[in-house]
Structure formats: structure tokens, C-alpha cells
Amino acid sequence: MKHSNIDRCDCTLIHEDVVNKVKSNMPEEETLYDLAELFKVFGDTTRVKILWALDETEMCVCDIAALLNVTQSAVSHQLRVLKQARLVKNRRAGKVVYYSLDDEHVKEIFNQGLVHIKED
Amino acid sequence: MKHSNIDRCDCTLIHEDVVNKVKSNMPEEETLYDLAELFKVFGDTTRVKILWALDETEMCVCDIAALLNVTQSAVSHQLRVLKQARLVKNRRAGKVVYYSLDDEHVKEIFNQGLVHIKED
DNA sequence: TGAACACTTGAACAATTGTTCATATGTTAT
DNA sequence: ATAACATATGAACAATTGTTCAAGTGTTCA
Known part of the structure; x- marks a missing residue:
């Protein structure tokens, strides 16, 4: 989105000690970026x-495409x-091109997500 | 995005048995939607x-805001x-308004994600 | 070779997203 | 009351996203 390169906090820093402690324990910027990606x-x-299937x-x-009822092109993308x-x-x-999962953790990640959804 | 309501598969159905079997085992539409959300x-x-912090x-x-070096407004949003x-x-x-995690699974989900990222 | 089929790809488009800016709300202290 | 401060919110904007359409590969079989 829109990113200025002079980002700065526009308010008083209240708990400098807390901020510094958390900052020192944060993973690398790149790791968190990859995680979000x-x-x-x-x-x-x-x-x-698709992954579930x-x-x-x-x-x-x-x-x-037939299973999800969307175009073959959309699926391909x-x-x-x-x-x-x-x-x-x-x-x-x-x-014919056959696709399959390339990661055993997918279902585990989904299951963790489902746990969150189920609780209310 | 763009959604037509006359979605249809535009190619020959090759393995009808497979499609039907997978379809019968799929969770409800709403569940998968919530998961994606x-x-x-x-x-x-x-x-x-923010969640990591x-x-x-x-x-x-x-x-x-200070920790992430973004505006207070962006954080608030x-x-x-x-x-x-x-x-x-x-x-x-x-x-002052203090925020904290409202779910114990967050870190677990993150860790699962990290496992995927780490393997190459 | 060429028609048929399964799939891929690129451009185009509307919808959605995340940030910024300006302004509003809520709380405290004077 | 009023000023000061922490946070929330709405409108606006560029960037990104997911789909569609049309045209492109690549493979098989007659």
C-alpha cells in the first residue's frame, strides 16, 4: 500500500522499557514478512x-474446477x-496435470485455525 | 472480487468419482470461508x-506504534x-488503552507457519 | 499434419486493502 | 470550563487482489 520512508511515531513514548524489551525479542523483519506472506x-x-481438497x-x-464450480482458468491462476x-x-x-500437497503441515495449520473459529 | 452467479466448469469432467468423493468430505462452505477470513x-x-508483540x-x-515505527492511527485501525x-x-x-492477546492459539498458528517457511 | 483437449498465461477490470490526513471522542489535571 | 493527551474514526488514495476473457502452450490421437 502507501508507504512513506519517514515513518515515525507521532505520539509520546509511554513505556520505553517495555518497547525495548519486546523489540529485542522480536524475530527478524524478514521472518515476520515471510510469515505474513x-x-x-x-x-x-x-x-x-483447493488445499483442503x-x-x-x-x-x-x-x-x-468442477469441484469448486469456478473456471478452469481461475483455478490455474x-x-x-x-x-x-x-x-x-x-x-x-x-x-492432464495432477496437483497434490507439497507440505504436511497444511492440515495442521487449518486445524489450529478451526479451533479459533469454533470457540465463541 | 468479480463474481458471476452463473459459475460453471468450462471443461470436461474427467474423474467424476474423485470429485464426488472429495465433495462429500469437504467441510461446509461457511467454515472454509471463515477459515480464509x-x-x-x-x-x-x-x-x-502486533500479534507477535x-x-x-x-x-x-x-x-x-513506536515499536513498529508506524503512525498511531495505522495501529489503531x-x-x-x-x-x-x-x-x-x-x-x-x-x-491509555492496553491491548493484549485474546487467543492462546495465535503463537501455535505462527509456529506452524514458521515450520513451513524454514524448510527448503 | 491437424483437430481436440488440458492447461497456462497476460491483459483488463472491479473490488478490496492498508495507510495517511484531518477530525472526533474520551479522560485527566489544572 | 479548558488544555493536554491517548486513542478512535471517516474519507480519500494508491496498491494489490482475484476473476474473466482471449489467446497461448503442450500433448494425444486419428
């Missing part, structure tokens, strides 16, 4: 559905995003 | 940083998003 990938219904079995693009995030892999069998 | 909240660096200790808005997602809660102490 990963969750961004999970932050779309179509992709969540692939956790069950490998599927070809056309089948995924999303599969590219998932592949770039190293969440899925694919194999070609003639004309 | 939750991860969308995690999909921003500023919010990830609050996992350490409760903080006031001004301190968070993001805290609202986090609160709506029931990830943080707040308490008022005079003029």
Missing part, C-alpha cells in the same frame, strides 16, 4: 478449498500462487 | 508484528481488525 496465501476461500487426494485442474508458495506440486500425465 | 487477518506484516506482553497503542477477529482484547486505564 504465507498466511496471505491461506487468506482466500478458493485457495483454502488436495489434502484428501491429488486432483487434476479440471476436476478442481490460484494453483500457480500455491505452487510459488511451495504448498502444492504437480506431475504431468499426458494432457 | 481468519488467515486473511494474519496476512499482513503490521498485524503479524502482544504475545509477549500487553501494550498500549502508542507503544505499539489494525487493532480494530484484530479485535473484530477476536484475536485481541483491550482494557482502558485512564487515557
Whole structure:
């Protein structure tokens, strides 16, 4: 989005000790960025559905499109995003390309998310 | 984004049995939607940083702004998003509002994500 | 070779997002 | 009351996103 390079806090620093302590314990900027990027990938219904489906079995693009009731093109675009995030892999069998999960943690992350959703 | 209400698969259905089986095992539409919405909240660096910081200790808005080097307004906006997602809660102490985590699973979800990032 | 099929890709577009700025609210102390 | 301060909020804006459409690969089979 919009980012100025003269970012600065515009109010009085109240608890300098707390800020410094937390700052020293924060992971590297890049790590947190990568983490956000990963969750961004999970932050779309179509992709969540694809991952959920692939956790069950490998599927070809056309089948995924039929399952989710979206265009094959849309699925293809999303599969590219998932592949770039190293969440899925694919194999070609003639004309057909089969996609499958490339990470065992996907379901675990989903389950943790579900725990949060379920509690109210 | 753009959604037509006459979505349809535009290619031949190749493995109808697979599609039907996966479809019958898929969670409800709403569940997957909520899951994506939750991860969308995690999909921003500023919010990830805020959550990471609050996992350490409760903080006031001004301190968070100083820690992340962003405006107090930007932090306030993001805290609202986090609160709506029931990830943080707040308490008022005079003029100062302190925010803290409202979910013990946040760090667990982050850790799962980190596992994925770390492997290459 | 060429038609048919499965899939990929790029441009275009509306919708959504995150920040900034200005202003409003709420609390304290004088 | 009024000033000072911490925070919240609304409008505006550029950047990003996800889908569609059209055209492109790549593979098979006649």
C-alpha cells in the first residue's frame, strides 16, 4: 500500500522499557514478512478449498474446477500462487496435470485455525 | 472480487468419482470461508508484528506504534481488525488503552507457519 | 499434419486493502 | 470550563487482489 520512508511515531513514548524489551525479542523483519506472506496465501476461500481438497487426494485442474464450480482458468491462476508458495506440486500425465500437497503441515495449520473459529 | 452467479466448469469432467468423493468430505462452505477470513487477518506484516508483540506482553497503542515505527492511527485501525477477529482484547486505564492477546492459539498458528517457511 | 483437449498465461477490470490526513471522542489535571 | 493527551474514526488514495476473457502452450490421437 502507501508507504512513506519517514515513518515515525507521532505520539509520546509511554513505556520505553517495555518497547525495548519486546523489540529485542522480536524475530527478524524478514521472518515476520515471510510469515505474513504465507498466511496471505491461506487468506482466500478458493485457495483454502483447493488445499483442503488436495489434502484428501491429488486432483487434476479440471476436476478442481468442477469441484469448486469456478473456471478452469481461475483455478490455474490460484494453483500457480500455491505452487510459488511451495504448498502444492504437480506431475504431468499426458494432457492432464495432477496437483497434490507439497507440505504436511497444511492440515495442521487449518486445524489450529478451526479451533479459533469454533470457540465463541 | 468479480463474481458471476452463473459459475460453471468450462471443461470436461474427467474423474467424476474423485470429485464426488472429495465433495462429500469437504467441510461446509461457511467454515472454509471463515477459515480464509481468519488467515486473511494474519496476512499482513503490521498485524503479524502486533500479534507477535502482544504475545509477549500487553501494550498500549502508542507503544505499539513506536515499536513498529508506524503512525498511531495505522495501529489503531489494525487493532480494530484484530479485535473484530477476536484475536485481541483491550482494557482502558485512564487515557491509555492496553491491548493484549485474546487467543492462546495465535503463537501455535505462527509456529506452524514458521515450520513451513524454514524448510527448503 | 491437424483437430481436440488440458492447461497456462497476460491483459483488463472491479473490488478490496492498508495507510495517511484531518477530525472526533474520551479522560485527566489544572 | 479548558488544555493536554491517548486513542478512535471517516474519507480519500494508491496498491494489490482475484476473476474473466482471449489467446497461448503442450500433448494425444486419428
